[in-house]
Amino acid sequence: MTIGVKKVARPEKMSFGESLYLLEIMKGLAVTMGHFLHNIAHNKDIPTIEYPEVRRTMPARFRGCHRLMKRPDGSPRCVACYMCATACPAKCITIVAGESPDPAVEKYPVRFDIDMLRCVFCGQCVEACPCDAIRMDTGWHTPPEDTREKLIYMIDKLLEK
Amino acid sequence: MELILFMLFGAIAVGGAIMVVTRRHPMASALYLILTLFAVAALFALRQAHFLAAIQVIVYAGAVVVLFIFVIMLVNVPENKLPMERVTGMRLLGVVAAGLLILESAVLARKFAMPAGSTADAGSVQAVGRALFTDYLLAFEITSVLLLSAVIGAIAMAKKKI
Amino acid sequence: MTPVFDIAVAVARVAVFFAFVFGLVVIMTWVERKGAAYMQDRRGPNRARILGLTLGGVFHPLADALKFLFKEDFIPDGAHRLFYQLAPMFALAPAIMTMAVVPFGPPVTIAGKTIALQIADLNVGILYLFAVSGMAVYGVVLAGWSSNSKYPLLGGLRSSAQMISYEVSMGLSVMGIIMVFQSVRLSEIALGQGALLFGFLPKWGVFVQPLGFVLFLTALYAEANRTPFDLPEGESEIVAGYHLEYASFKFSMFMMAEYIHMVVGAAVVATMFFGGWQFPYLADKGFVLPGGFSVAVPAAAVLILRIGSFVGKTFFFCWLYVWIRWTIPRFRYDQVMRLGWKVMLPLSLLNIFVTGLVLLYIDKGGF
Numbered sequence: 001m002t003i004g005v006k007k008v009a010r011p012e013k014m015s016f017g018e019s020l021y022l023l024e025i026m027k028g029l030a031v032t033m034g035h036f037l038h039n040i041a042h043n044k045d046i047p048t049i050e051y052p053e054v055r056r057t058m059p060a061r062f063r064g065c066h067r068l069m070k071r072p073d074g075s076p077r078c079v080a081c082y083m084c085a086t087a088c089p090a091k092c093i094t095i096v097a098g099e100s101p102d103p104a105v106e107k108y109p110v111r112f113d114i115d116m117l118r119c120v121f122c123g124q125c126v127e128a129c130p131c132d133a134i135r136m137d138t139g140w141h142t143p144p145e146d147t148r149e150k151l152i153y154m155i156d157k158l159l160e161k
Numbered sequence: 162m163e164l165i166l167f168m169l170f171g172a173i174a175v176g177g178a179i180m181v182v183t184r185r186h187p188m189a190s191a192l193y194l195i196l197t198l199f200a201v202a203a204l205f206a207l208r209q210a211h212f213l214a215a216i217q218v219i220v221y222a223g224a225v226v227v228l229f230i231f232v233i234m235l236v237n238v239p240e241n242k243l244p245m246e247r248v249t250g251m252r253l254l255g256v257v258a259a260g261l262l263i264l265e266s267a268v269l270a271r272k273f274a275m276p277a278g279s280t281a282d283a284g285s286v287q288a289v290g291r292a293l294f295t296d297y298l299l300a301f302e303i304t305s306v307l308l309l310s311a312v313i314g315a316i317a318m319a320k321k322k323i
Numbered sequence: 324m325t326p327v328f329d330i331a332v333a334v335a336r337v338a339v340f341f342a343f344v345f346g347l348v349v350i351m352t353w354v355e356r357k358g359a360a361y362m363q364d365r366r367g368p369n370r371a372r373i374l375g376l377t378l379g380g381v382f383h384p385l386a387d388a389l390k391f392l393f394k395e396d397f398i399p400d401g402a403h404r405l406f407y408q409l410a411p412m413f414a415l416a417p418a419i420m421t422m423a424v425v426p427f428g429p430p431v432t433i434a435g436k437t438i439a440l441q442i443a444d445l446n447v448g449i450l451y452l453f454a455v456s457g458m459a460v461y462g463v464v465l466a467g468w469s470s471n472s473k474y475p476l477l478g479g480l481r482s483s484a485q486m487i488s489y490e491v492s493m494g495l496s497v498m499g500i501i502m503v504f505q506s507v508r509l510s511e512i513a514l515g516q517g518a519l520l521f522g523f524l525p526k527w528g529v530f531v532q533p534l535g536f537v538l539f540l541t542a543l544y545a546e547a548n549r550t551p552f553d554l555p556e557g558e559s560e561i562v563a564g565y566h567l568e569y570a571s572f573k574f575s576m577f578m579m580a581e582y583i584h585m586v587v588g589a590a591v592v593a594t595m596f597f598g599g600w601q602f603p604y605l606a607d608k609g610f611v612l613p614g615g616f617s618v619a620v621p622a623a624a625v626l627i628l629r630i631g632s633f634v635g636k637t638f639f640f641c642w643l644y645v646w647i648r649w650t651i652p653r654f655r656y657d658q659v660m661r662l663g664w665k666v667m668l669p670l671s672l673l674n675i676f677v678t679g680l681v682l683l684y685i686d687k688g689g690f
């Protein structure tokens with residue numbers, strides 16, 4: 001594709017009224033005053049969401065904070081296959097696999113950390129997982145914390161969501 | 162009371178003026194210059210010349226020194242690159258000469274009678290305006306022509322192509 | 324008895340006007356934030372609460388003040404310590420001084436003495452105002468220079484150039500008013516606006532000097548560094564300009580200076596162009612309507628109406644600052660300079676010229 005220059009059509013000359021500015025300023029003042037009065041009269045129409053008290057409902061496919069799924073017996077569904085860690089473009093998932101005590105299951109994650117400061121919320125980990133063990137459907141933004149360490153989510157935290 | 166105030170503001174004016182020439186940092190000099198101008202304005206006000214006092218502050222403290230400071234800021238020489246001023250024989254001589262000049266003019270000024278305690282009105286806007294546009298009209302007009310030519314000259318020098 | 328009375332009156336006047344201006348400053352910080360919010364379809368500050376009451380966020384100025392008081396008083400490393408600390412004082416002191424000459428009511432008579440409702444009725448009036456408000460630029464310039472940082476320096480430079488440019492047109496634009504009312508005293512100008520023009524229009528400054536009013540208002544905005552002339556601050560280009568390196572109470576001193584400038588500026592516009600304390604068609608004894616009607620009003624009510632009219636006008640012009648701020652975007656720097664020197668200056672000279680001609684014509688018996 002060649003790069004072209006787009007010409008923005010500007011009015012060639014301002015009309016006399018426009019070049020006086022004052023009339024245009026009055027019009028602008030009327031607009032802002034209109035908004036002001038309308039918002040005072042129809043206070044409910046202001047789209048602001050009063051956040052801590054009122055929460056916006058997230059769309060069903062919103063990618064929020066991660067959670068790890070559990071089996072019916074409460075153990076993590078994850079089999080520590082490293083698919084998600086491999087797929088992750090931000091390289092923010094750290095998994096340490098361990099031998100599972102359950103003979104039916106080969107491995108389980110001893111450690112499963114997600115560095116939420118590096119995560120770009122792309123959803124690749126969810127796509128990659130072969131056993132639907134990781135999901136991003138909590139509907140949560142990452143809540144703020146006061147240290148970096150608290151934003152590296154350990155397995156306990158991910159499981160309890 | 163008036164004498165005390167006169168002494169006070171006079172001392173401030175002279176002290177400020179000395180500081181203006183002795184400070185090493187141009188910004189400090191400029192600030193002392195404002196102080197001096199204010200003190201002089203106060204002296205004017207003491208002589209009932211309120212209009213003159215106000216104009217002094219508006220024009221000199223409000224505009225001229227702002228331009229000085231503008232230039233100081235624009236050039237903005239770091240503190241350690243400021244030139245060292247040294248006391249030389251020539252400069253000391255200059256101070257002595259200036260002192261003699263001041264003394265001389267003081268003696269001369271005493272020969273002329275001080276204007277008797279001016280009335281409250283003599284320095285008002287109306288009085289000054291009337292004097293300016295009747296008795297001193299010629300001087301006033303000549304001054305304005307002079308200023309005009311200075312303005313044109315400044316523009317001519319600053320702009321290569323007009 | 325007499326000196327005690329005089330001193331008491333003087334102190335009372337200062338106290339009342341001080342309280343008025345500072346009260347308005349506090350209210351304005353809230354009005355500005357809330358007004359901005361409503362004009363932009365937001366809700367604005369509504370969280371600070373006392374005893375569970377928020378009252379639309381009116382407690383926010385209080386919270387702000389507390390916050391400023393308890394913040395760390397910080398001086399940047401490379402700053403010039405003395406000038407850095409002097410700058411907020413240079414900014415605040417002239418702002419406070421300007422309020423001295425604004426009359427907030429007609430002279431009243433108490434115990435057989437006539438008392439002007441004005442802190443000081445100087446006979447240089449408006450000139451004092453210009454002289455003192457011209458000093459305000461030093462606070463800005465010193466702050467910009469002494470912070471030893473690029474953005475504040477740019478802000479200081481812009482401010483000094485802008486203030487000088489607009490001071491000229493500001494001074495010239497009120498010349499017309501001075502010529503019409505034959506006085507530089509604000510008290511006499513306010514008094515002169517009680518007359519009627521052509522028998523029905525109040526002889527307010529804006530009706531005799533419409534061009535002067537527009538020019539003065541524009542110059543006032545430029546002098547007070549308010550949008551569209553807030554280039555010395557210009558959040559989006561030089562971050563915050565001259566007070567970028569200031570924190571805690573020093574910053575709030577700059578803030579206060581700006582708001583006091585606004586409030587006093589509004590009071591001055593109201594006084595010079597909108598009759599000050601004059602209430603339309605209200606004479607000393609009562610309403611005198613065009614067409615010969617008159618309604619008697621008790622003296623106390625007249626006084627209250629007049630002071631109320633001054634307060635109302637001042638408040639309107641304070642509001643106008645906010646209103647304009649959220650309507651007009653900032654000018655570019657060359658536009659500011661062009662407007663100042665190539666538009667405002669010639670227009671204000673023209674205004675003086677035309678005013679002079681008309682006055683001469685009236686003097687010679689015209690109209």
Ligand code: SF4
Pocket residue numbers: 084087088089090091092093114118119120121122123124125126
């Ligand atoms: S959402 Fe993307 S970046 Fe975040 S952990 Fe999953 S794969 Fe990595």
Ligand code: SF4
Pocket residue numbers: 077078079080081082083084085095128129130131132133134
């Ligand atoms: S892809 Fe799924 S199963 Fe494999 S490690 Fe990640 S979360 Fe566990």
